[in-house]
Amino acid sequence: MRGYLLSRLAWAGPIVFCILVINFLIIHVVPGDPIQALVGDFPTPPGYIEQIRHEFGLDQPISTQLGLYLLNLAEGNLGFSFANRQPVLGLVLDRARFTLLLMLQALTAAAILGVVLALAAAPRAGSLYDSGITALSLIGFSVPIFWLGQILVIVFAIKLRWLPAQGMISLRDTPTGWAAVTDVLWHLILPAFSVTIYYVAIVARVARASVLDAMSQDFVLTAKAKGLSRRYVLWRHVLPNALIPVVTVIGYNFGYSLTGAILVETVFAWPGLGNLFITSIGNRDYPLLQGIFLLTAIAVVIANVVTDVLYAALDPRVRSSYGRNA
Amino acid sequence: MAATRRFWHRFLAYRAGAAATIYVLVLVVIAVATQLLSGVDPHQLSNEVMRAPSPAHLLGTDELGRDVLLGIVYGVWVSLTVGFSAALAATVLGVVIGATAGHYGGAFDLIVMRISEVFQVVPSFILAAVIVAMSGPGLTRVVMVIALLAWPQIARLMRGEVIRIKQLEFVDAVRCLGVREWVILATEVIPNAVAPILAAGTLIVGQAILLEAALSFFGLSSADLISWGRMLNSGQRFLFNAWWLSLFPGTAIFVTVLAFNLLGDAIGSALNPRTTR
Numbered sequence: 001m002r003g004y005l006l007s008r009l010a011w012a013g014p015i016v017f018c019i020l021v022i023n024f025l026i027i028h029v030v031p032g033d034p035i036q037a038l039v040g041d042f043p044t045p046p047g048y049i050e051q052i053r054h055e056f057g058l059d060q061p062i063s064t065q066l067g068l069y070l071l072n073l074a075e076g077n078l079g080f081s082f083a084n085r086q087p088v089l090g091l092v093l094d095r096a097r098f099t100l101l102l103m104l105q106a107l108t109a110a111a112i113l114g115v116v117l118a119l120a121a122a123p124r125a126g127s128l129y130d131s132g133i134t135a136l137s138l139i140g141f142s143v144p145i146f147w148l149g150q151i152l153v154i155v156f157a158i159k160l161r162w163l164p165a166q167g168m169i170s171l172r173d174t175p176t177g178w179a180a181v182t183d184v185l186w187h188l189i190l191p192a193f194s195v196t197i198y199y200v201a202i203v204a205r206v207a208r209a210s211v212l213d214a215m216s217q218d219f220v221l222t223a224k225a226k227g228l229s230r231r232y233v234l235w236r237h238v239l240p241n242a243l244i245p246v247v248t249v250i251g252y253n254f255g256y257s258l259t260g261a262i263l264v265e266t267v268f269a270w271p272g273l274g275n276l277f278i279t280s281i282g283n284r285d286y287p288l289l290q291g292i293f294l295l296t297a298i299a300v301v302i303a304n305v306v307t308d309v310l311y312a313a314l315d316p317r318v319r320s321s322y323g324r325n326a
Numbered sequence: 327m328a329a330t331r332r333f334w335h336r337f338l339a340y341r342a343g344a345a346a347t348i349y350v351l352v353l354v355v356i357a358v359a360t361q362l363l364s365g366v367d368p369h370q371l372s373n374e375v376m377r378a379p380s381p382a383h384l385l386g387t388d389e390l391g392r393d394v395l396l397g398i399v400y401g402v403w404v405s406l407t408v409g410f411s412a413a414l415a416a417t418v419l420g421v422v423i424g425a426t427a428g429h430y431g432g433a434f435d436l437i438v439m440r441i442s443e444v445f446q447v448v449p450s451f452i453l454a455a456v457i458v459a460m461s462g463p464g465l466t467r468v469v470m471v472i473a474l475l476a477w478p479q480i481a482r483l484m485r486g487e488v489i490r491i492k493q494l495e496f497v498d499a500v501r502c503l504g505v506r507e508w509v510i511l512a513t514e515v516i517p518n519a520v521a522p523i524l525a526a527g528t529l530i531v532g533q534a535i536l537l538e539a540a541l542s543f544f545g546l547s548s549a550d551l552i553s554w555g556r557m558l559n560s561g562q563r564f565l566f567n568a569w570w571l572s573l574f575p576g577t578a579i580f581v582t583v584l585a586f587n588l589l590g591d592a593i594g595s596a597l598n599p600r601t602t603r
Contacts, residue, residue: 018444022453030461037460142532142584144539147558147576154569165566259449263540267562277452278544281459289456297448304447 008308012301019297023290024069034058041284042082078294079287083280088291092273096295098168099272102261105188106195107250113196114203115246118211119234133204140198145260149194149267156190163190166269191268195260199253206249210242217241244314251307255300262296336596343592346585353582357403368392368400368552376568386570388560394570397552398578404553405535405582408469412534415473417527420480421516427481428488429511435485442478450475451540458546465551468541472534483526487519525594532586539579554579 027037038052053059055077057068078088117133157165164170164187175183214220215238223233265274273292280288337343372391379386385394427435454471461467491497492515500514541547542555543562554575561572 014440015444015447018441019448022444022448026457026460030457138584138587142536142580142587144536144543144555144558144576144579144583146540146543146562147572147579150558150561150565150572150576153565154572158566158569255447255449259451262449262452263543266544267565277455281455281544281546284459286460289459293449293452293456296452300447300449 004312005309008305012305015301016298019294019301020070020073021066023294024066026290027069028062037286037290038079040082040286040288044082073294078291081280081285081288081291083283083285084288088287089295091276091288092291092295095271095273095276096299097272098270099258099261099265099274101184102188102191102195102265102270102272103254103257105185105192106257106261107199109192110196110199110203111246111250113200115207115243117200117204118207118242129208133201133208137198137201137205140201143197145194145198146263146267148197149191149264152190152194153267165190168271187268191261191264191270194264194267195257198260199250199257202249202253203246206245207242210245211238214238214241244311247314248307248311251303251310254303254307258296258300333596337592340592340595342588343596346588346592349581349585350589353402353406356399357406360400360403366396368396369550370396376564378568379570385574386568388557388568388571389564394557394574397557398554398575400552401554401557401575401578404465404547404551405538405579408465408472408538409531409535409586412469412472412476412538413527413530415469416476416530416534417480417523419473419477421484421523423477424481424484425488425511425516425519428485429492429507429515438481439485442481445475445478451537454537455541455544455546458541463541463546463548465548468538468547469534472537475537476530476533479530480523480526483522484516484519487522488515491515491518521597522594525590525597528586528590528593532583532590535579535586536583 027034030037034056035049035053035058038056039049055068055072057065060068076089078092080086081088081091084091153165156163168187169175169180169183170187174180220233220237223237261272262274262277264270265272266278269275273296277289277292279285280292370392372387374383374387375391376389377383377387383393383395385398387393388397423438427438454468454475457471458468488511492510497510497514500510538547538553539555539558542553543558545559547553547556549556557575558572558579561568561575564571
């Protein structure tokens, strides 16, 4: 297991390095003075530009600049957002909590709905079910997620008045305790649904394939031969095996759902990274934009590694096959 | 020729693919017509501001009194231009890089595959938005950024195909004739990998249209260009009073992307010798 973990980390290292280099290149490739890319378009205090010029060694050869840039990042210096009067790192991490909350909700919904759909279909279901799932994934793959959000707001918040249109908490009567939790959940329904639609389809497809696969295995036949009930076989033998691919498909799609959340937040005025991102575009707050890219990209790499490790932990075959090959 | 006929037969049997083809052809005609016709100005302002759909304005008007239907019709050009050029650029780039990597292998292959892995992991919308925000909007830039983000999909596919095909017997036969390696690659290997590439390239058209719409929705397009994403951006500002500003341009994006995805699937299954339909 340790060898496996190390091999995944050895995969992640160069990827993260490439992401850092991409970020560095953006500063230098975009038209204009790199200093502007590092500072942004917001008014800065006198002397700050000179300080940054020195910190990032902009008068030195490009290789030295890359070294200094990486050194700055290693110290957690992602720059300062003058529009928000805060260091980029703290600001991004602070807002990331809300985006993660939204993603968590969307991914949980996708996992539950997808598995339920897969089980509801059972082996009997034929081409009609498969066409339904294909249609759902095709729609999820083609729909502009922010537009879906707009339509949901128009239908369920404005016309029907069933759900809140925007924000994370009710502003009129600020609830406390459990009421506050349910209030946030209430506000989460529409944005989470917009993010989740595509995942429900892919989870359902993967779960169905793996349920069918698990059912045809010898150990299921053995369990049935022992006279165990259908339900017991399904819950104790089929599901644990069938859920492994579901975990991985969710983990590997972390990046897509992150992008989805960022796209949808604007529509619902959700106070996460997406809203920070769009205001930074308006403010031409470049260090903040780059900080959001850097940290989300690294988060996706981490999610991939965690998924790999989780996969190996859940499925002993992955570990042992690694041991054999290595 | 029998192969061509079989392709069309299967392709048309795949009814959704046929419908998508017709839809895309109509869009192309509209896009060309909007560029050729003069006298109609989609930017034309009027006093009829924020009118709901009516016989005079079938899809309503926006906050400046511009006709939404006219906007959607003129927006076809941007979506198709970005979609086709980005997909074409990404496909050419991906085919060249992927074929070279697959054919020659070695260090180049390793580096290319690593780089393409980076692009697969990185959230592409965020990267595209950062680059466009920092370098300024413009159709050419948007196309370049999308192509830059999309080529690895084609390259990985191409590499796999080349590795599979180059060890087939007919390639060995050509090699025995003493033909140079790069000629074999260009005349024997790549033509045999066209089918999956064409399908994947068509899917990229849809992705590119979606990405351009998202960038415009975030305000990352020039204000003097009418695009569906930009229309949704104003739809967002008037979400509470003018549903038609969101519903119609979004439907245009959705149906168009859906059409390219169906088309990609149809091409894929029509060219795949293993499908029986």
